[in-house]
Amino acid sequence: MDDIHKIEQLAAASWPSYIQKNMGQWLLRANFGVTKRANSVWTSADTPEGxxxxxxxxxxxxxGxxxxxxxxxxxxKGxxxxLADSGYEKADECFQMTALGWDIMSHTDDNSRFTYKWEEEPSSVWIDHFIQLEEFSPERxxxxxxIFERMPSCKTFFTMYDQExxxxxxxxxxxxxxxxxxxxxxxKEHRGKGAGTQVIRALTKWAISNGAKHMFLQVLKENLAAVSLYEKIGFSPISEHHYRIKR
Structure with a gap:
């Protein structure tokens, strides 16, 4: 359980909200409604008093x-x-997955067809590209x-190209x-060419060069293609999480 608590703490620290308020050891997090993770109560600690x-x-x-x-x-526990008894609906079941960095490197090969761009802080263009690829509203x-401004200082925002x-x-x-x-x-037009694997390999190599030994990520359980890819290159689930929401 100690490893699970550690990863939950790291995951929260790596995705900070605009507003964060302590409630005992829990965190009340709000970020204008953008992402459930940044707009939810982090509860991976003892229940607060009151x-x-x-x-x-x-x-x-x-x-609002x-x-x-x-x-x-x-x-x-419990x-x-x-929350279910209080009318909160369950949403977005996810895996928390971990791997050793060098296991990922040993399970992947470098693909020279791709070129990269790295940014220490995300440009407006990088955020636009991310939103575009996710097919999210520009309002996000x-x-x-x-979130990105408040992430830990050791971070990188990566873009990959295939012939520009x-x-x-x-x-x-x-x-x-x-x-x-x-x-x-x-x-979408570049899926099935090994691009996903190459992104993870490149980011893992960067993380190792910056002192990381272990890697972690979160993925929706229903995203079977992503779960399968992550397992193939060395990741395994360490824990699960979901959300309880009352509108």
Missing amino acids: DFQQEAEHFYKSL LPVCFHISNASP LDAV HQGYTN SLTAVGTASVIDGYGGLSNIVVA
């Missing part, structure tokens, strides 16, 4: 946001059932800017010897 539901509901309703709890294998631009054609983007950050991967998206 009426946590009332405090959380007041916090999110005052911001749905009340959302992030429930993981590191959350207090919390999920309490500022919300992602808030935008192929994929991805992000990595390093905290305490752990590299976190996020925002990995491959353009």
Whole structure:
């Protein structure tokens, strides 16, 4: 369980919200509604004293946001059932996956057909490309800017091209010897060419060069293609999480 708690703490630190407020050891997080992770109560610690539901509901309703709890294998036992009984709906079941950096490198090969661009801070163009590839609304631009600006200082925003054609983007950050991967998206017209594997390899190599030994990422359980790819190159699930939401 210690490893699970560690990864949950690192995952929270690598995806910081615009507003973060302590509620005991839990975190109330809000980011103008952009991503559930950044707009949910982080609960991977002991239950706080007092009426946590009332405090959380007041916090999110005052911001005009749905009340959302992030429930993981590191959350207090029984919390999920309490929220279900209170009318909170379950959403977005995810795996938290980990791998040794050198295992990823040994399971992948370099592909010279791709060219790269690296940015220490994401340009507006990088965020536009990410939103475009994800097919998100352009209105989410500022919300992602808030998160990316607050990420740990050791981070990179990666763009990959195939003969100057935008192929994929991805992000990595390093905290305490752990590299976190996020925002990995491959353009539809470039899928099936090994681009996803190459993004992960390139970002893992960067993370290793910046002191990471272990890598971690989050993925929706229903995204079977991504889960299969991650397992093929050395990742395995360490825990699961989902959300409980009341609108």
